[in-house]
Amino acid sequence: MRNAEFKARLLEPDDIRRAITRIAHEIIERNKGAQNLAIVGVHTRGIPLAARIAQKIVELEGVKVPSGKLDITLYRDDLSEVGLQPIVRQTEVPFDISSRRIVMVDDVFYTGRTARAGLDALIDLGRPSSIQLAVLIDRGHRELPIRADYVGKNIPTSRQELVKVKLLETDGEDAVELYELRGEVLG
Amino acid sequence: MKHLLDFQAWSKGSLENILETAKVMADVLERPVKKVPALQGYTICTAFFENSTRTRLSFELAARRMSADVITFNSATSSTAKGESLQDTIATLEQMKIDCFIVRHEASGAAHSVNKFSKAKIINAGDGRRAHPTQALLDAYTLLQRFGSLEGLEVAIVGDVRHSRVARSNAELLPKLGAKVRLCAPATLLPKELEGDGVSTTTSLEEAVSGADAVMALRLQLERMNTGYIPSLEEYRSLYQINAKTIQLAKETAIVMHPGPMNRDLEIEGELADSSKSVILEQVKNGVPVRMAVLYHLLVGKG
Numbered sequence A: 001m002r003n004a005e006f007k008a009r010l011l012e013p014d015d016i017r018r019a020i021t022r023i024a025h026e027i028i029e030r031n032k033g034a035q036n037l038a039i040v041g042v043h044t045r046g047i048p049l050a051a052r053i054a055q056k057i058v059e060l061e062g063v064k065v066p067s068g069k070l071d072i073t074l075y076r077d078d079l080s081e082v083g084l085q086p087i088v089r090q091t092e093v094p095f096d097i098s099s100r101r102i103v104m105v106d107d108v109f110y111t112g113r114t115a116r117a118g119l120d121a122l123i124d125l126g127r128p129s130s131i132q133l134a135v136l137i138d139r140g141h142r143e144l145p146i147r148a149d150y151v152g153k154n155i156p157t158s159r160q161e162l163v164k165v166k167l168l169e170t171d172g173e174d175a176v177e178l179y180e181l182r183g184e185v186l187g
Numbered sequence B: 001m002k003h004l005l006d007f008q009a010w011s012k013g014s015l016e017n018i019l020e021t022a023k024v025m026a027d028v029l030e031r032p033v034k035k036v037p038a039l040q041g042y043t044i045c046t047a048f049f050e051n052s053t054r055t056r057l058s059f060e061l062a063a064r065r066m067s068a069d070v071i072t073f074n075s076a077t078s079s080t081a082k083g084e085s086l087q088d089t090i091a092t093l094e095q096m097k098i099d100c101f102i103v104r105h106e107a108s109g110a111a112h113s114v115n116k117f118s119k120a121k122i123i124n125a126g127d128g129r130r131a132h133p134t135q136a137l138l139d140a141y142t143l144l145q146r147f148g149s150l151e152g153l154e155v156a157i158v159g160d161v162r163h164s165r166v167a168r169s170n171a172e173l174l175p176k177l178g179a180k181v182r183l184c185a186p187a188t189l190l191p192k193e194l195e196g197d198g199v200s201t202t203t204s205l206e207e208a209v210s211g212a213d214a215v216m217a218l219r220l221q222l223e224r225m226n227t228g229y230i231p232s233l234e235e236y237r238s239l240y241q242i243n244a245k246t247i248q249l250a251k252e253t254a255i256v257m258h259p260g261p262m263n264r265d266l267e268i269e270g271e272l273a274d275s276s277k278s279v280i281l282e283q284v285k286n287g288v289p290v291r292m293a294v295l296y297h298l299l300v301g302k303g
Helices: A013-030 A046-061 A113-123 B012-029 B053-065 B086-094 B111-116 B133-147 B165-176 B206-209 B220-226 B233-238 B279-298
Strands: A004-011 A039-044 A067-070 A101-109 A129-136 A149-152 A161-166 A174-183 B043-048 B069-074 B100-105 B121-128 B154-158 B180-184 B199-202 B214-217 B254-257
Touching: A004 A013, A004 A161, A004 B233, A013 A046, A013 A129, A013 A149, A013 A174, A013 B199, A039 A046, A039 A113, A046 A101, A067 A113, A101 A113, A101 A161, A113 A129, A129 A161, A149 B012, A149 B086, A149 B206, A149 B254, A161 B199, A174 B069, B012 B053, B012 B133, B012 B165, B043 B053, B053 B069, B053 B100, B053 B121, B053 B133, B069 B086, B069 B111, B086 B100, B100 B111, B100 B279, B111 B121, B121 B279, B133 B165, B133 B214, B133 B254, B133 B279, B154 B165, B180 B206, B206 B233, B254 B279
Parallel strands: A039 A067, A039 A101, A101 A129, A129 A149, B043 B069, B043 B100, B100 B121, B154 B180, B154 B214, B180 B199, B214 B254
Antiparallel strands: A004 A174, A161 A174
16 A cells, blocks of 8 residues: 555454444344335445445345445545546436435545545435435544444544455455555545 | 647547547536536637637537637637738737637637737637548547447548648548548648548548448538639539448448538439438538547646
8 A cells, every 4th residue: 555554453353244234134123124225325435335234234134225336526525635537436226216215335435525525426316215324334523413323433533544445346355454654644 | 629720639549548638518508507617717718710600509509518708709700800910819818818729710820829929728610722630529429429440441521632731630530439431522632631541532432442441521612713723513423422322331330420511412312411321410410529628638738
């Protein structure tokens, strides 16, 4: 990783599995079942997390929960941090979100700007009856008045640190790691 | 990238990235809300020194679909008609905080020269006979949509190649993406210097079309007909028209393309243009998402 030094491993595969199971339980409890529910993951690592949560809910409730993929690049307000060539990926939400309860899933909850962009992106697709936010890690430092409804683990960090979520589907292993950034820190 | 003047400075990877982005933009256009805030706060000026309603509308819609503000400069109704130069016109417009100029001009190289006196990003929307890069990109996108990949595709481009910026831009772009281009025209309208890597020329329509995956007819510019390039329209029609008979030489899956506006029953048979082989209306439709992708990459990317 560029300009970042490994500090600690925060979550092991079993911790991630338990966190996802707990989130799935909480979603069912809060929504009194899984009827009319849909899970939408934010690119990149929110997508496998969303699929895992959806799968867990199927196991627990026996109800199929549709899941989708959301790319929020076109809704970002921090484009100054986009690289040389922006990468825009496909949004695939193959069901009508109107009147559904949507759970938006992301890996790391930080400034809140991704979640803000995700809300705008979702609302352009229809009018859900509610949108809830589930994150694997909440590392603090919010810049917007947004909070998560479901949190896998709260990890207090400094802005000088970087939280890296690794998932089997995207990185070949399940882990959450903490790094120390060196040099100039953006934001 | 800073500008899209032609494809010289563009790598295969960046071009493929634009075409990927265009797919996402096309999805946006299918939604109930056909608009994203991606270019909110940006101001785009279409500076058209030569008439072209379709290209201008396509660009303006693309900009608006991404929430940019658009102003239009049309030389026919403005000071260039009073003798103001291209340089003065751009310098004047630049004072209005323009982030991107989309330039159409009858002189080859006009868009390049705007670059010399403007700090804004520049998109060439057609300069003389030199280049019309977004047309070539939407052609590539249309091919991609039909065939999944451009690798190994044989594309015949038939007509007034000499005066065609569409032919030049396609001859530059398609080989970069793995396709082969066969340019075909009467000898008077076929500049041999366009031959090169992945680009061949021929005066024989049969040779050009045989086994092709796509056949693109170019608009015969009727205003050039009295200049001795072609003996008669009748002869051109009999030797170079793309019609039901000539298209049989191409692959069975071949598609028919035309950059528009077309002279029905001259360079292309009207009935073929309306048939299921024709993707001419798809080309027009694809213009908007492709131009959205170009604008987005130029204005937001840092490369």
